[in-house]
Structures are given as structure tokens and as C-alpha cells.
Amino acid sequence: MTTIQIEQTTQPKQKPAVEQLGFGKHFTDHMCIVDYTEGQGWHDARIIPYQPLTLDPSAMVFHYGQTVFEGMKAYKTAAGDITLFRPERNFARLNASNARLCIPAMDEALALQALKELVKLDESWIPTAENTSLYIRPFIIATEPYLGVSPSKNYQFIIIMSPVGSYYAEGINPVKILVEKQYVRAVAGGTGEAKTGGNYASSLKAQELASQQGYAQTLWLDGRENEYIEEVGSMNIFFKINGTVITPALNGSILPGITRDSMIQVLQHKGIPVEERRISITEIIEAHQNGTLEESFGTGTAAVISPIGELKFGDHQYVINNGQIGEVSQLLYDTLTGIQYGKIDDPFGWRVIV
């Protein structure tokens, strides 16, 4: 175990009321920083009061997008425990992203240790109302003050945390999704499977155009043929066709979601047929037309499950399951949140008590 220096705040902030939480707007009293210096490695792990970063305007992060991040949550159980959900998977994925972005690997055990200490210190920030949680954002930025296009020699690994409200305060309402035919989020050989800023920057335009048309999110097709389904917004996507649940196989341009992986395991555990494979938009439209498209939903840490009530493709609208949440979607939602909040058994060993 590394020693993590802790400097406690002398000015704790006032906590927002539960109905003001929202997502990613309020931040806790402390943050964690670990520095990386070429030749020295990661060093000086510390927890300090939440505060601004001070960086040279030539720091590489401002110019060449050399960043990676993660998203995870801490939950408060009825018994008063703090739980994390498969946190080791987030730090493993962080390192996979690092490898793609030429960022030196982070010590995963140190990251998890730092996270646990930070969560413990800011425990009072974990909201306790139904389906609220503490969103955790680990990220790495390139800090070398240099304008050459090359990997940075210095980095900071940072963790900040934000209490978040219930995603479904008004009940789970299926959303309308626009299938995007022009803009591309990621392509084979690009950075789609890494959690790096550029993927999100490139998604903003299509998202904006979808909103203007009254759609909640973009359904992304592959960048080579604009035909194969990849993701929805910043979630993985599932369909239930004729009793079988299918999701696009990880192909290098899809983010390997931890919720996605968990859903696949839950389905297998419950004996519901599930397949990871290539899925074309044509197949989905055909399934809709012959009445076998039964459910569709996005999966991700923020919403767990986001049921899709309508797909718009070209000039046509395809309503799914009468715009209602499907049975399997609801089952998966209940199972995963049940495990996360410690309401049901965890046969997978996913819950980590802090």
C-alpha cells in the first residue's frame, strides 16, 4: 500500500438539496491527485481540498486532446455500507485507454486505494434518497508545456466526485433515438474503444442536430459502411428480437461498457439467450417490420438502462414495444440496481464494500 497524503479541507462546502443534485454539477469537498513525471513514474498520491487546477497555457491537454477518463459510482446501502460496482474494471479500462493514447499505465491498485480513501473521507456526500449516488470521475490529463505533437512527458491522474440525483426521478420513460447517417463517432483503427475526450467532442454535433429534431440521443453506425450498429449516445445498445437479446460485438470502435458486460452476464445467469455479434440497421428495421423487434435499450453507468421507445431512420419512425419499457429491460434494471444498492444477492461478486 502506498501512503496517500491527506490534507483535509478547513472549509467544508454546503451540500445541495437532493432535488437540486442533477448530474455532474456539484462536487465534493476533496479530490485526489497523482503526478506522473517522465523518468520518475507516478508519484505524490495525495488527497487535497477540491480546488482549481493551475496549468501552463501550453499544457498539451489544451491542444492535442491527450486525455482519458472513467465514470463509476459509489452507492449507500440501506444497511449504511458504501459500495462500489466492479471498480477494478474501470481502472483496467483506464489502462486500456491509456495504451491507445500513449499515456503511461496507472498503478491500478493505487488508483483503487486512493478512490476508497477519497470516498471514505467524503462519505457524507453520498446521497441516500432512492436511486441517488455519488458519481466518480477519474481522469488523466497531459500537462507538459510543449506544443510539439508527441506524447506528453508529464501527466496528472485526478479523481473528482459529484453527488447525483435519481436518473429516473419521474419514472423510467423510454426515449426517442435518431439513427445518424452522416456523422461518425468512431471508426475501426480510431479511438472508439478508448474513453478519451475526442470521441465525445466528435459526438456533440450529431447530438445537437438530434435534439433540434426532438430526439434524445444519436444511434451511431460504424464509420466504414454506415450500416452496422455501434452505440447509442454514450451508452452501449441492446435489442431483443424474437426472444433473443443481441448487442454489437466489441470490434475496436465500441466502448467496452462495464454495464454492458454485466447485463450479458445477468442474462446468461437468468437463462435468457444473449448474443454478441455484428448487427446491421437493416436487420433491426426488418425485425421491426416483421414484428419480432421486442425491446431495445442503452446501457451505461449513469442511467443503468435507458429503454428506447422509438427509432427514427431516414424518414421513418419505428415505435418499439408501444413506447413502453420492456419486461427484460425492467428485469435487468431491477437486478443491476438491486445488486448496486445491496438490495439483493450478488452471485457475481461485483459489489465492493468500502
Add this chain to the structure above:
Amino acid sequence: MTTIQIEQTTQPKQKPAVEQLGFGKHFTDHMCIVDYTEGQGWHDARIIPYQPLTLDPSAMVFHYGQTVFEGMKAYKTAAGDITLFRPERNFARLNASNARLCIPAMDEALALQALKELVKLDESWIPTAENTSLYIRPFIIATEPYLGVSPSKNYQFIIIMSPVGSYYAEGINPVKILVEKQYVRAVAGGTGEAKTGGNYASSLKAQELASQQGYAQTLWLDGRENEYIEEVGSMNIFFKINGTVITPALNGSILPGITRDSMIQVLQHKGIPVEERRISITEIIEAHQNGTLEESFGTGTAAVISPIGELKFGDHQYVINNGQIGEVSQLLYDTLTGIQYGKIDDPFGWRVIV
């Protein structure tokens, strides 16, 4: 004309010796900042002493890569004038990048005015040795402290400047280039034609692998078919085949280089045949094999021209023009640098005297 507040430094830095300049390592005494606030627009244009930026760790730039930038230069002529090269094109391109990244348009006239005032204030930082210059980096970062994936409500437009040494202090030596078949820089529908951080982040890995094999840069193929030539490193690319100069047409995934555009105009002006069109790597290899591939070079603000002496594609190496700079490459280099440093006439009206 907007009033730009100027706060002069009271502690001018020591200037580096000319042989220590390099590229993008040293920065001048001042910088320019303009803020953007939703509802208020761009405001508070100011020139202040060069100093660190202070940003909330949740500022969007650290997470979702919503950034754009430009690269241009100021030159000192023998007559003592300060010149810029087509600077209005850089700010027009900045706004094209902004549109793709959902960043509000910048006032181009204000940007140019601010740049001129900044260059004048830091005039003593423009190096005067042969082929040295002052590199100028305008950039915009998303500053809203919010973790939702959506366009930021606040931004900063910033200009920093760095005195840079001669790119060819040891003479113009053609470089060896590796044709990249696995990694992709950009794809149709992505952000390739915008100057945004994510494109550079995604290029680092292939660049690293190329360096390990002794190659200076990556030649990028298109992301859909991995067959059509796009760019080289962070430059546009030209070939001379059988007397005709060709360069890939702007197709949405290629950055519209200002040097590229200038080269095309210079070639036309000199009566040398030039074409913008789709070029496959197969065509280039065939031209090499039948002896008609006469020259190849990259173009960009930093190097002006970077002749390509060898292409490696798969297991084969293709030496171009005996690894020497070609006649047309040299002519273009001399013409463009001649105009930039005020050594020759400027029939195009590209030089802007500050």
C-alpha cells in the same frame, strides 16, 4: 475596433539563445485571452502577462475534448517589418473548426486585431536569424465546470506565442515515411477537417510505432477503405507524377491546410500542372514501379515543405528521387519562404504587415 485591455508584464523573461529555440518550448512575455459566456457572447478581450490558466477540475476541456486550435507564424523581414502570412485564413478555419465542435463562432476581425496587438507588444521576441520565426498558437477551450456530455456554456479563446528555430538548420533532408494500414487518424463524418485535439491524440500511437521502426512520420490512409491517401503526419501531402503535381482533394477528413492551398496557387501561377483528386496508395506504388513518381512532400506551417525520401508500405521500401529534395519541392519552398520573409514579390497579396 474593440478595445483590448493591455496589462504589461513587469518581469520580462530572458530570451533563449537562437540555438536553443527548438519548437514550442519557450513562450513570450504576454498572451491574449477573450472569454465567452452563454448569453453574453465573447467579451473582455485582454492582453496580460503570460501566466498559468486556473480551471475547475470539472472544466469540460479536461473531459470531453471540446477544443480547437490554429497554428501560424510571424516573420521579421530584412527591412525590419513584421509580417503575417494569410492570417485571415487561419481565423476563418478556426471558425470552421468551431462549427464542427459546437463552439460559438469567434469574431474573426477581433481575433486578428488582438493578434496584431500581441505581436507588436512582443515584437522583440521574433527571432531574426535565417528561417526562424514566431510561432503563434490561437486556441479555444471549453471551461464550463460540468460533467454532462453537451456543448460547454463557457469558453476561453487564448493566443500564446513561441519563438521557433529554423526547421532546416541542417539543410532540407527528405524524411522516411511509414504508410499506416491499421490505425486511422480521421474518417468521413468525423472531425478530420477540423483542427481539434482529438485528431492529434488519435495520431500518437501510429506515430510512436513509426518512430520505433525509424520512420519520421505516418502516411494516413482513409478510414473507410484504408486505400486513399489523406495526409502525412500533421501535414498535407503532394506527389509529382509524370510532370503533374497531385494532392488529395479535400473530402471532409483532410485538414484544409493553408500551406496546401498556397502551394496549389503557386503551382498554377508558375504554369506547373496541379490536380486535387482522390489518390490511392496503389496508384502511388504503381507510379513508383513504372518510374513516374518524381517527387513527394508534405506541407504545413511549421516546415513549409518536408520532402519525402522514402515510403514504406507493407514490407516494401520505395525510395523517391534518390532520397533527394526534388526541383519542384525546392521551388515551392523558396517561393513560399521568399514571400513570407519579404524576400520576393508577393503577387498573391498574402503578406500582411503588422
